[in-house]
Amino acid sequence: MRVLVLTGAGVSAESGIPTFRGKDGYWRNLDPAKLATPEAFARDPKLVWEWYRERRQRIRSARPNAAHAAIAKLAQHADEFLLVTQNVDDLHARAGIAKEKMVQIHGDIFVTKCSRCDFLDTGRGGSPEPPTDRAAVPVERGRLRSIAPTSEDIVDLPYCPECDALMRPGVVWFGEQLPWKELQRVENYLDRGASDVVIVVGTTATFGYIVDWALRASPEGVRGELIEVNPEETQLSQFATQLVREPAAIAMPHLVDTILADHRTP
Ligand code: OAD
Numbered sequence: 260m261r262v263l264v265l266t267g268a269g270v271s272a273e274s275g276i277p278t279f280r281g282k283d284g285y286w287r288n289l290d291p292a293k294l295a296t297p298e299a300f301a302r303d304p305k306l307v308w309e310w311y312r313e314r315r316q317r318i319r320s321a322r323p324n325a326a327h328a329a330i331a332k333l334a335q336h337a338d339e340f341l342l343v344t345q346n347v348d349d350l351h352a353r354a355g356i357a358k359e360k361m362v363q364i365h366g367d368i369f370v371t372k373c374s375r376c377d378f379l380d381t382g383r384g385g386s387p388e389p390p391t392d393r394a395a396v397p398v399e400r401g402r403l404r405s406i407a408p409t410s411e412d413i414v415d416l417p418y419c420p421e422c423d424a425l426m427r428p429g430v431v432w433f434g435e436q437l438p439w440k441e442l443q444r445v446e447n448y449l450d451r452g453a454s455d456v457v458i459v460v461g462t463t464a465t466f467g468y469i470v471d472w473a474l475r476a477s478p479e480g481v482r483g484e485l486i487e488v489n490p491e492e493t494q495l496s497q498f499a500t501q502l503v504r505e506p507a508a509i510a511m512p513h514l515v516d517t518i519l520a521d522h523r524t525p
Contacts, residue, residue, distance in 0.1 A: 260522040261454040262337040263476040264330055265469055266344045266351070269461020269489060273508040274321040274350055280463055286310055296433045300374075304416055304425055311428045315368055318348045326460065326488075326507035327354035329515040334360050336519050341448045343472065345462060347430045362441045364468075370429025373419035379429065380417075437468070445472060453481045456518055460488040460507050464495040474498060488514065 268278035277283040279291050286294070289310075293299060300307045331354040334340045342361045344351055347368040351361055371380040417426040431437060454476040464470050473495055477483035487499040488510050496502060503510045 260337050260456065260518075261339045261452070262333060262341075262518075263448065263454045263457045263472070264333070264340075264342045265457070265459045265462065265473055266330070266342065266346060267460070267462025267464075267469075268346060270326050270330075270344075270507045271321070271324070271346055271348055271350050272461065273324040273326065273506060276318060276321055276346075276348055276350075278461075280465075286313070292433060295430070297435065300427055300432070304427075307427075308416060311368060311430075318350070318368065321348070321350065323350040323354035324508040326511040327351055329511035330460075331355040333515045333518065339448075339451075341445070343445055345466075345469070362444050364431070364437055364441055364445070366428075366430035366438065368428055368430055371417055371426050372429040373422060373424055374427045375424035376419060376422045378419050378421045378426075380426070381429075449475050453478055453483050455522065456484050456486065458486045458488060458514070459495055459499075460511065462489070462493070463491075464493045470495055470498075486514065 268276065268281075272278055272281070277286075284291055294307055294310050327350050330342060330351065334342065334356050340360050342351060342356055343364055344361065345365050347363065347366055349367070349369060352358070367381075369381070371382070372378065418424065419426055449472065457473050457477040459469070459473050462469060464473075473485060477485040477500075484500045485498055486501040486503060487493065487496055488503045488505070488507050489496075490504055490506060503514060
């Protein structure tokens with residue numbers, strides 16, 4: 260049984276991670292779509308780093324939920340499996356999905372990368388418990404400098420140890436290219452033929468490539484199932500063979516057990 264799972268922010272909602280377009284998505288009344296951009300970073304790197312550092316801390320304190328666990332279980336039992344997640348958190352990984360079975364198409368929030376050269380710090384964003392003291396002790400490797408030595412809330416920004424340029428979170432921002440190697444991994448999976456089951460969990464499917472991949476993996480007229488797990492309707496809903504209008508942590512354990520029972524080879 261070939262399985263493709265596509266996830267978005269909704270799969271982490273029950274772990275307490277805000278979605279992008281949900282009512283809890285704003286941060287300090289700022290729209291994430293306005294913060295996750297190269298322009299916002301160029302304009303105010305301190306603000307953008309504060310947002311990412313708060314998100315990193317919230318994710319460190321969160322735990323994978325039953326939906327993450329169910330997807331990991333499906334990954335173990337399917338003959339061929341790929342998870343493509345738009346999420347930059349590490350909850351799928353912490354639920355036990357092997358790296359080779361997962362594509363993080365929008366990057367990894369715990370990676371810090373140079374904004375100019377190819378230096379990369381995958382050090383999981385620093386110590387497990389970054390200090391709560393606002394005069395921030397840095398949490399990223401690299402040369403750190405205080406940018407407001409006079410202000411009370413000093414925020415250190417990481418600079419590249421190789422070329423001294425400012426470093427940034429290792430995620431894809433609006434208007435940026437998707438990571439080529441990760442894209443290739445998705446294409447290679449799709450090129451190997453249709454999936455028996457495609458499950459799209461917790462995403463508005465805002466980006467066309469998500470809809471494209473879901474439809475190419477379960478082409479019209481081929482026996483595959485295209486299941487959407489989302490309390491709300493999305494632009495993918497019209498193509499689904501099954502709609503599960505429930506929260507992912509409630510729906511996924513039962514859905515995965517049903518799929519495994521239906522596809523159990525005699
Ligand atoms: P959105 O915030 O756009 O959508 C979250 C989806 O999850 C919505 O369709 C909700 O109805 C659904 N949802 C909420 N709670 C849920 C739950 N408990 N169980 C299941 N579904 C639930 O987030 P994404 O679709 O992931 O990109 O957004 C896609 C991309 O747009 C993000 O990766 C980010 C954003 O801009 C970049 O940053 C490049």
